[in-house]
Amino acid sequence: MRVNILIIGQGISGTFLSYYLKKSGLSFLIIDESKSHTASKAAAGIINPVTGRRIVKTWMIDELMAFAKNAYQQIGSELNIDCISEKRIIDFFPTPQMRNAFLERFDEDEEYLKLPANENSWRENFNYDFGYGEIAPIFLIDINLLLSSFRKKMIEENHLLEERFDINELKISDNKIEYKNITADKIIFCDGIESFNNPYFKNLPFAPNKGEALIIEIENFPDNFIFKKGLNIVPLKNNLFWVGSSYEWKFEDDKPNKIFRERTELILLEWLKSPFKIVEHISSVRPATLERRPFVGFHPWQKNVGILNGMGTKGCSLAPFFANQLTQNIAEGTPIHREAEIERFARILSKN
Numbered sequence: 001m002r003v004n005i006l007i008i009g010q011g012i013s014g015t016f017l018s019y020y021l022k023k024s025g026l027s028f029l030i031i032d033e034s035k036s037h038t039a040s041k042a043a044a045g046i047i048n049p050v051t052g053r054r055i056v057k058t059w060m061i062d063e064l065m066a067f068a069k070n071a072y073q074q075i076g077s078e079l080n081i082d083c084i085s086e087k088r089i090i091d092f093f094p095t096p097q098m099r100n101a102f103l104e105r106f107d108e109d110e111e112y113l114k115l116p117a118n119e120n121s122w123r124e125n126f127n128y129d130f131g132y133g134e135i136a137p138i139f140l141i142d143i144n145l146l147l148s149s150f151r152k153k154m155i156e157e158n159h160l161l162e163e164r165f166d167i168n169e170l171k172i173s174d175n176k177i178e179y180k181n182i183t184a185d186k187i188i189f190c191d192g193i194e195s196f197n198n199p200y201f202k203n204l205p206f207a208p209n210k211g212e213a214l215i216i217e218i219e220n221f222p223d224n225f226i227f228k229k230g231l232n233i234v235p236l237k238n239n240l241f242w243v244g245s246s247y248e249w250k251f252e253d254d255k256p257n258k259i260f261r262e263r264t265e266l267i268l269l270e271w272l273k274s275p276f277k278i279v280e281h282i283s284s285v286r287p288a289t290l291e292r293r294p295f296v297g298f299h300p301w302q303k304n305v306g307i308l309n310g311m312g313t314k315g316c317s318l319a320p321f322f323a324n325q326l327t328q329n330i331a332e333g334t335p336i337h338r339e340a341e342i343e344r345f346a347r348i349l350s351k352n
């Protein structure tokens, strides 16, 4: 089999890369083993324009949000699914200091921040002491629905091989890539945390970050908002809610840890007025990077080996935008954003 691009991984990065390659008329094949708890499958799917204690706008968010909204609507309509919805975050202030920070920020720039008319609106559902603000608009992506629907289509169209990719079988020469019976012009790694061990990219400054979440069931609970107080409660379907997550820089493995479950259960018991049942405990490792920017582009010394990775905590907004930039770069030679382009690491990549 001969294709233009061999893609390793069908998380949110590999999904959008293949989507845009197809639109550009480039042929491709994805290899993805079917792992259950990858970063994309564990994600809540939130695109939140503000971050941190000072509630500042995240990097490039105006451009990324507008692009993402369009991208998810378009891919959803082609797959016949509804994978994006607009929501608002009800941001309960955990302390008086956080309330002040929100009010200060609101005075400076109220683009994504709102103050409620009545701070008692959520007393029926929650215990809270310091009021709340609202963050809107935000988008919620049904990432598991998107990944499974896209995968089904890729398998039907013979664009996806469901197996583990073994880098020892890869042969790279200057004008082609060979892997088993596949020949390609280029290979692009969208393999999340597995790139940490990839001989071409292992020197990139990755900063793996583990995240855990609970899936809980609550009867008759409002499902049109995201509720936040340190943790996020995010609506799924059929009375199920995603609750998370942790951000762990030091961890022993990628498995669910009972400390997270116990701590989260205690927080929920104090915060929620409704009874709930824990249905599942999930965890995964985010492919985060030291300088919180993605890794996009081709290896400076091996021009047919590329990467789309390092999405960190923001895969839902970054992946569509940078998958499109990488596709345009391949098809038209247009540049990749200089803060994301891996050329910036040419020196450390030469040490491979």
Ligand SMILES: Cc1cc2nc3c(=O)[nH]c(=O)nc-3n(C[C@H](O)[C@H](O)[C@H](O)COP(=O)(O)OP(=O)(O)OC[C@H]3O[C@@H](n4cnc5c(N)ncnc54)[C@H](O)[C@@H]3O)c2cc1C
Pocket: 008, 009, 010, 011, 012, 013, 014, 031, 032, 033, 034, 035, 038, 039, 040, 041, 042, 043, 044, 045, 046, 047, 163, 164, 165, 166, 190, 191, 192, 193, 194, 210, 211, 212, 213, 244, 245, 283, 284, 285, 286, 287, 308, 309, 310, 311, 312, 313, 314, 315, 316, 317
């Ligand atoms: C708990 C948690 C919550 C999160 N919440 C959000 C959120 O609300 N919003 C947001 O924007 N981001 C969120 N994130 C971050 C987001 O999940 C990541 O940024 C994003 O999923 C990374 O996607 P990816 O496609 O680059 O990698 P991955 O999702 O890891 O995909 C890599 C794919 O490659 C495959 N693969 C790897 N190696 C091989 C191999 N050798 N052979 C075959 N297949 C292989 C894997 O099976 C996988 O399918 C969250 C992450 C976690 C852990």
